[in-house]
Amino acid sequence: MRIVALAGGVGAGKFLRGLQRIALDEGHDLTVIVNTADDIEMWGLHVSPDLDSVVYWLAGAMDRERGWGRAGETFHAREALEAGNMLPTWFAIGDRDLATHLFRTELLRKGWTLTAATASVALAFEIPWTILPMTDDRVTTMVRIRESDHLVHDVHFQDYWVRRRAEPEVRAVRFEGAVRARPAPGVLDAIGGADAVVICPSNPVVSIGPILAVPRVRDALWQRRDRAVGISPIVGGAVLAGMADRLMPVAGLEVSALGAATAYEGLLAGWVIDEADGDLAPKIEERLGIRVAVTETVMSDDEVAAAVARTALDLLG
Amino acid sequence: MRIVALAGGVGAGKFLRGLQRIALDEGHDLTVIVNTADDIEMWGLHVSPDLDSVVYWLAGAMDRERGWGRAGETFHAREALEAGNMLPTWFAIGDRDLATHLFRTELLRKGWTLTAATASVALAFEIPWTILPMTDDRVTTMVRIRESDHLVHDVHFQDYWVRRRAEPEVRAVRFEGAVRARPAPGVLDAIGGADAVVICPSNPVVSIGPILAVPRVRDALWQRRDRAVGISPIVGGAVLAGMADRLMPVAGLEVSALGAATAYEGLLAGWVIDEADGDLAPKIEERLGIRVAVTETVMSDDEVAAAVARTALDLLG
Numbered sequence: 300m301r302i303v304a305l306a307g308g309v310g311a312g313k314f315l316r317g318l319q320r321i322a323l324d325e326g327h328d329l330t331v332i333v334n335t336a337d338d339i340e341m342w343g344l345h346v347s348p349d350l351d352s353v354v355y356w357l358a359g360a361m362d363r364e365r366g367w368g369r370a371g372e373t374f375h376a377r378e379a380l381e382a383g384n385m386l387p388t389w390f391a392i393g394d395r396d397l398a399t400h401l402f403r404t405e406l407l408r409k410g411w412t413l414t415a416a417t418a419s420v421a422l423a424f425e426i427p428w429t430i431l432p433m434t435d436d437r438v439t440t441m442v443r444i445r446e447s448d449h450l451v452h453d454v455h456f457q458d459y460w461v462r463r464r465a466e467p468e469v470r471a472v473r474f475e476g477a478v479r480a481r482p483a484p485g486v487l488d489a490i491g492g493a494d495a496v497v498i499c500p501s502n503p504v505v506s507i508g509p510i511l512a513v514p515r516v517r518d519a520l521w522q523r524r525d526r527a528v529g530i531s532p533i534v535g536g537a538v539l540a541g542m543a544d545r546l547m548p549v550a551g552l553e554v555s556a557l558g559a560a561t562a563y564e565g566l567l568a569g570w571v572i573d574e575a576d577g578d579l580a581p582k583i584e585e586r587l588g589i590r591v592a593v594t595e596t597v598m599s600d601d602e603v604a605a606a607v608a609r610t611a612l613d614l615l616g
Numbered sequence: 617m618r619i620v621a622l623a624g625g626v627g628a629g630k631f632l633r634g635l636q637r638i639a640l641d642e643g644h645d646l647t648v649i650v651n652t653a654d655d656i657e658m659w660g661l662h663v664s665p666d667l668d669s670v671v672y673w674l675a676g677a678m679d680r681e682r683g684w685g686r687a688g689e690t691f692h693a694r695e696a697l698e699a700g701n702m703l704p705t706w707f708a709i710g711d712r713d714l715a716t717h718l719f720r721t722e723l724l725r726k727g728w729t730l731t732a733a734t735a736s737v738a739l740a741f742e743i744p745w746t747i748l749p750m751t752d753d754r755v756t757t758m759v760r761i762r763e764s765d766h767l768v769h770d771v772h773f774q775d776y777w778v779r780r781r782a783e784p785e786v787r788a789v790r791f792e793g794a795v796r797a798r799p800a801p802g803v804l805d806a807i808g809g810a811d812a813v814v815i816c817p818s819n820p821v822v823s824i825g826p827i828l829a830v831p832r833v834r835d836a837l838w839q840r841r842d843r844a845v846g847i848s849p850i851v852g853g854a855v856l857a858g859m860a861d862r863l864m865p866v867a868g869l870e871v872s873a874l875g876a877a878t879a880y881e882g883l884l885a886g887w888v889i890d891e892a893d894g895d896l897a898p899k900i901e902e903r904l905g906i907r908v909a910v911t912e913t914v915m916s917d918d919e920v921a922a923a924v925a926r927t928a929l930d931l932l933g
Contacts, residue, residue: 383740423700
């Protein structure tokens with residue numbers, strides 16, 4: 300079976316470890332299409348947080364406790380930059396993580412596409428799957444924040460999320476460059492040929508939203524809607540990590556397993572929600588006309604993640 | 617007093633800690649003009665080994681045992697690059713050292729000159745002196761090595777020294793780009809206005825040689841020859857560190873305190889040699905017509921380095 304997953308960062312990473320286990324056990328092929336709209340240039344390097352999260356989690360190189368970055372990481376370069384007041388250090392890059400960014404940046408500087416650079420990063424971490432950026436073009440999530448009556452302005456997603464700790468009031472989210480972006484090579488073919496499309500439990504607004512905003516991707520997914528399933532990133536009306544609770548209302552979405560499903564209206568045949576949200580199942584099934592499975596979705600380990608993936612795939616029959 | 621020092625890497629660093637102590641104690645002004653011909657682009661970053669050595673030693677941030685790099689350094693980024701076979705790792709860059717290169721590269725990318733970037737690096741390390749690259753232009757030491765009867769080729773100095781551990785037979789050394797290089801802003805003025813010019817105990821061929829190869833620098837030094845003194849990097853006919861013993865013969869220089877002085881013929885009023893070479897003093901004085909001081913020059917600590925610097929300055933009366 301050919302499985303295509305749409306992924307953001309940490310939540311996707313946890314889930315993908317489970318999906319990967321099933322793919323290995325059962326001999327499936329796996330392609331992961333990853334959000335790149337929160338990529339940022341930092342210290343002169345091209346940083347792709349979601350691509351790296353997916354790679355690190357699939358490779359088992361992630362820091363499971365912290366969620367982001369690599370296991371056993373140190374931050375000596377960052378500390379030196381900070382001590383000398385050399386470059387901004389609000390965006391933490393670990394020393395081992397730096398290696399990935401140095402490598403990617405060097406390949407891009409040589410003229411490689413992000414797709415090709417990503418394949419090389421995946422190879423370096425011995426990932427046996429296809430990891431694709433959603434696009435090779437520059438798409439950037441910009442967040443319009445209100446800092447005072449007189450200061451409403453657009454900042455890079457990382458500026459909002461990491462530097463300002465998601466504290467400012469958000470007025471809007473937009474994906475700069477999306478209308479002119481082209482899907483990365485392989486993205487449309489992968490979706491078109493998928494036996495199963497899985498939307499990972501990622502932020503529907505700023506993780507999966509940018510992927511859907513790349514022209515022709517939504518249409519390709521719509522074609523495969525009968526083979527598409529998603530996992531709710533909202534459990535008990537709250538986020539497990541991240542700031543979806545603050546951004547979903549801006550996008551007109553209720554912060555619930557129903558609201559998250561609504562973000563993918565028309566694109567899904569099935570939706571997996573947590574036991575905490577079991578009473579929402581009939582409502583979601585009725586409103587969106589899709590099958591809903593209720594299971595434990597808080598992925599404290601790979602065992603649970605594999606069970607969630609199993610449940611998701613089973614929804615497709 | 618305005619003191620100008622010409623410097624390479626580690627030997628210069630050790631000596632400059634002594635010279636700095638005297639400058640602080642006696643209220644002198646210090647300008648260090650540094651070799652940049654072994655600069656190299658590594659991991660997409662502009663690495664200036666000698667500039668950084670001088671800064672790290674003057675700031676007390678150096679690893680005294682190892683000689684190069686920063687104290688308490690880790691190499692996690694390099695290890696990650698190596699583990700993933702991502703980028704060449706024969707040139708070791710530590711994690712804290714990386715911060716300096718990231719900063720410098722970012723400034724250069726923004727259009728800053730190396731002179732301006734170096735001033736910012738020096739400021740980050742709270743160096744109270746003026747550190748100048750010899751030039752803002754690209755000058756590169758190329759080493760012609762003979763690897764077999766059929767393979768004689770030119771490689772970057774770091775390729776010869778670090779990657780090949782100075783093992784191949786050397787046929788020639790040249791400074792690519794030197795004839796078209798211009799002295800960095802401040803270099804000629806500093807030399808012209810110097811009350812004392814000090815040539816650090818650095819490799820005369822590949823550390824001080826490139827500085828002298830920048831057009832107009834040799835002439836400026838010649839004008840100040842009555843106020844110029846040097847310290848021999850050769851002690852007892854051997855090098856304390858580095859590969860001067862292999863490169864001096866290629867440049868027609870004897871590997872001795874006399875041979876090293878000969879490299880600066882016409883540019884010096886005084887020369888400091890080690891006690892081990894005391895018997896060479898009359899010969900050097902006679903051959904080169906300069907004053908020679910004999911003292912302990914193996915700079916095991918700052919105390920000794922300060923004594924060497926004192927001896928050197930005293931030679932100028």
